[in-house]
Amino acid sequence: MPSVGGIVMSNSEEGINRRRYRRIALALPVRVSTIDAETDPYTGRPFFRLSREWCGNVSRGGVFIRTPEPLAPGRRVLLEVSLPDGTPLEATGRVAWARRVLAPPGDHEEAGVGIEFLGATSAGLKALEHLLIAGEHAGRSHPSDA
Numbered sequence: 327m328p329s330v331g332g333i334v335m336s337n338s339e340e341g342i343n344r345r346r347y348r349r350i351a352l353a354l355p356v357r358v359s360t361i362d363a364e365t366d367p368y369t370g371r372p373f374f375r376l377s378r379e380w381c382g383n384v385s386r387g388g389v390f391i392r393t394p395e396p397l398a399p400g401r402r403v404l405l406e407v408s409l410p411d412g413t414p415l416e417a418t419g420r421v422a423w424a425r426r427v428l429a430p431p432g433d434h435e436e437a438g439v440g441i442e443f444l445g446a447t448s449a450g451l452k453a454l455e456h457l458l459i460a461g462e463h464a465g466r467s468h469p470s471d472a
Contacts, residue, residue, distance in 0.1 A: 347385035350461035354381045354407055356391055361402040361418070381407060386458060388419060388442040396424035396439045403441060413453035417446035 356379050363372035375397070381389040389407065397403070399421050407415040419441040427437040446454075 347387040348458075348462065349383040349385040349390075350458060351383045352381065352410075352457075352461065354384065354409065355379075356381045356389065356408070357406040358391060358393075358397075359404040360397065361404060382436065382438065384454070384458070386443075386454070388422065388440060390438055390440055392436050392438045394437055396426055396437060397421045399423055402444070405441065407450075409450075409453050409457055411453060411457070413450060415446060415450035415454050417450065418444045420444055 358375070358377050358379055360375040363374055365371070366373055377393065377395075379391050379393045381391050383390045384407070389405070401421045403419050403421065405415070405417045405419055407417070409415055422440045422442040424439045425435065425437055427435050
């Protein structure tokens with residue numbers, strides 16, 4: 327994988343610059359579960375990952391999730407994002423790209439994954455749409471964020 331300034335970028339991360347949706351910076355708690363089992367290298371047994379992380383930004387198309395252990399691009403996940411109004415956004419997604427940071431802490435780049443939404447509940451999508459409209463009006467929109 328190519329490395330630039332201490333940041334290891336997956337090949338699929340090059341698509342970041344071709345965004346379809348504007349993103350708003352928002353720190354929201356998110357629960358991430360893998361859909362496909364992984365194999366434990368020590369026991370050979372299948373397992374699923376479940377973690378609680380924070381998203382760094384959100385759009386109609388997906389979220390950036392901060393995590394020190396990014397999943398590989400292509401992995402399918404279940405997401406439960408806790409929106410500010412209390413509505414849960416439950417969605418299935420795909421890891422579109424992963425960023426592993428090798429630079430010392432304090433650099434502006436964060437390790438994490440870009441998750442593309444594949445499907446979500448209608449109530450969650452409606453609440454997300456209201457949140458995005460409010461965020462754009464409040465000036466929190468970032469056209470080129472991860």
